[in-house]
Amino acid sequence: MSKTSRTNRERHVALEGYFMYLKETAKLVDPYVYTHIEKQFGQLPWLKGLIIDRYRFGQPQLRPATVRMAYELAGGKDWQQIIPLCAAMEVKDTGYYCFDEMLDVSGISESLLMTGYSTIIWYGQCSMISPTLQS
Numbered sequence: 381m382s383k384t385s386r387t388n389r390e391r392h393v394a395l396e397g398y399f400m401y402l403k404e405t406a407k408l409v410d411p412y413v414y415t416h417i418e419k420q421f422g423q424l425p426w427l428k429g430l431i432i433d434r435y436r437f438g439q440p441q442l443r444p445a446t447v448r449m450a451y452e453l454a455g456g457k458d459w460q461q462i463i464p465l466c467a468a469m470e471v472k473d474t475g476y477y478c479f480d481e482m483l484d485v486s487g488i489s490e491s492l493l494m495t496g497y498s499t500i501i502w503y504g505q506c507s508m509i510s511p512t513l514q515s
Contacts, residue, residue, distance in 0.1 A: 401449075402440030408460060409444045410437050413467045435474045443469040 413435060421428035444466035448459045456462070 399440050402442060402445045405445040405448050405459075405466060406436075406439065406441045409441070409463055409466045409470065412463050413437075413471055416467065416471070431471075431474060435470070441470050443473060 414432070414437065417428055417431055417435070421431065447462065447466045447469050451459050451462050451465075459466075
C-alpha cells in the first residue's frame with residue numbers, strides 16, 4: 381500500500397469517527413430538544429413549526445458535540461448528564477436562524493429592533509408587534 385493510500389485511509393477512518401461522535405451526541409440530544417420545543421411553544425404553533433423545521437433532527441451537530449467534548453476534556457465521565465447544556469447550544473443558534481428568517485419574511489424594520497420590542501416575540505405577545513407575525 382502506498383503512503384498516499386495509507387494517508388487517505390487514515391483520514392477516512394478519522395472522519396468516520398468524528399461524524400459518529402457527532403451523530404451519537406445528536407441521537408440523545410434531539411429528543412430532549414423536541415420535547416422542550418413542544419412544551420415551550422405550544423401556544424405559538426407557527427413559531428413551534430418554524431423552530432422544528434429549522435432544527436436539524438437526526439443530523440450530525442457540531443455545537444452539542446463541542447459542549448460534550450469540552451466536558452470530557454475537563455474530566456467529565458458521563459456526558460449524558462449535560463444533555464440539557466448540549467441542547468441549549470444548538471437551540472440557541474437555531475433560534476437565531478428562525479429569528480432572522482422571521483424578520484426577513486415579515487418585513488419588520490430595523491427600527492423596531494432598536495426599540496427592544498423584538499424580545500416580546502419570544503413571550504408570545506406577537507399582537508403587540510405585528511398581526512402578520514401571527515399567521
